Amino acid sequence: MINLLKVLYKKEVLDASRDKRSVMAGLYYAIGTPIAMCLLLSVLLQQLTSPEGLKITLINAEQAPSLVAHLKTNEIDSTDDKNDAQLKPITLKISDDYQKNMREGHPATVTLIADKSNDKLGKHISRIERALASYNSEVASLRLISRGIDPSIMRTIAVQTHDEATPDSKGGMFLGIATLSIILTVFYAAMNLAIDTSAGERERNSLSLLLSHPLSSLQIVLAKSAAIATFSMIGLVLILIVSKITYGLVPWEQLGFSITITPTFMLFCFAVCLPIALMSASLQVFVSFMAKSFKEAQSYVTMVLFIPMALSMVTTYDIATDIIQWVPIAAQQYALIEFIKGNPVPVPQLVLSTLITVVLFAVFSWLSSKMLKSEKVVFGL
């Protein structure tokens, strides 16, 4: 039994490894995802931390030199050049009696003219409004001081926030996405191989020849699943290595947290994902055998893989209810996130979900081996 399994497994791995296109398709995912994510993060971080210069049209600027200077310190500038790329369609009109009202201590009118339905302008408008508000309170404070009044009388409560987040726990969302990409590798890296070795094998008529030899259909299914899982795990190792390198290049310090892939995390991840890889392989084999043709299998497998993706998404965006934290994939991803944050790993959830994962692997394998006994499935009748 074991010997035959070894023979079958070796042949599956050899056959699959020569299917260069399918192997590469899986590896592109494993290599490409972390690189793409890091590029995206770097761009995002840059936008968050260094606000771009903002240029608007100022009317009557000479009326309010100190306001204009204040705006300038907030990197809000004015320009008359209509072709300036940084010029936004926002106009700040300073009223003609601005100086007079200022002198007399009356509210001086400043009109902000912009299209508020334009989503792209929203953040610029609120940036100008913030700058105007801070100028407003600055001048008001000075006026109070000049009248001998403590300006703090204007502040009824003083809000203080103590941030308890550690640098690593702050990156929750980013961590979620990083672990999502790692878990999904296990499902997607060997998807083409899984379809090729099951639906493909039937389409090439070698399945019936295989079945006419003295071996059980369960042995065939187990060998196939093991071979597919091997390629999934190769994808996993690859994405971990690429992630380790690329995440090291992201300027995390600007956000006050970091994602570091340590060797211990890589080992932990490997151990947690191994049962998932087996389950994923047996699931894909099962679905592929259910389909009548290679093409049908491709669409079914893609559809079925939405389930793990949804479970993983739920964890990533932290909308999981208490029950979902016990469900396979969600629980394992949760454990990975906690591990990377340096928090204690939720052991009961992890153990139970891993057990369920193994049981699912057994069930899918058994169902596939049952199907291979049906002539309808074998000959695609």
Place this chain on the structure above:
Amino acid sequence: MIKVTDLTKKIGDVNALNGLSFSAQNGQITGLLGPNGAGKTTCLRTVFGLLSADSGHTEIDGIDVAKNPMAAKQNLGLFPDPCGLYERLTPREYITFFAQLSGLSSTKAKAATQDVIAKLSMEDIADRRCQGFSQGQRMKTALAQAVVHNPSNVILDEPTRGLDVMSTRILRELLKLLKAQGHCVLFSSHVMQEVAALCDHVVIMVKGKVIAEGSVEQLCEKAGKTTLEEAFIALIGSDEGIAA
């Protein structure tokens, strides 16, 4: 020895096998002759346990295929139609793989593979991947796979399709050698010359039933014709399928 008794099998609305009975003896080449759609492939697949018959039973060396498929398959070699090659493996890898599946150890399988490659003179293609093989090269590879583990019974489904003259001669020699070694050889065909040249025993089936069997001479005599082809047409009662 392969013995088929009263097999029936319905596929969809068609009675593919309709009370089929015949036997193929050791040390003989038995030909299963019939027009297209007569149920030849269905019959062979049933012998292999890939299809289960609705009624009747199949015995290989006295072992009931339905009751003990593992033991029964141990004594079989199959040359299927279509060939079922693994395009990305070389014939050597392919043949060794199936030899091991049939129970040979790794070293024995390699030695047996080398033997059969030499016997079928396919050294030139043995280490090339099957992708892009000609029909003849595919057939040779599949044939090598069927006989590599030296099974007592060899079943061939349309073994001469697409073979050139040289390969057909090699196939004939191989089948005769198997016969001389005391193997039971059963093959299906609709090529009259092939059957006439090779078979000791011919089973003619139409619509899932045996309508006549015996040696080529006996069949000719029975139909009162001089060639197997004419006897065949006379026996099945129409020229249906001959054109194919």
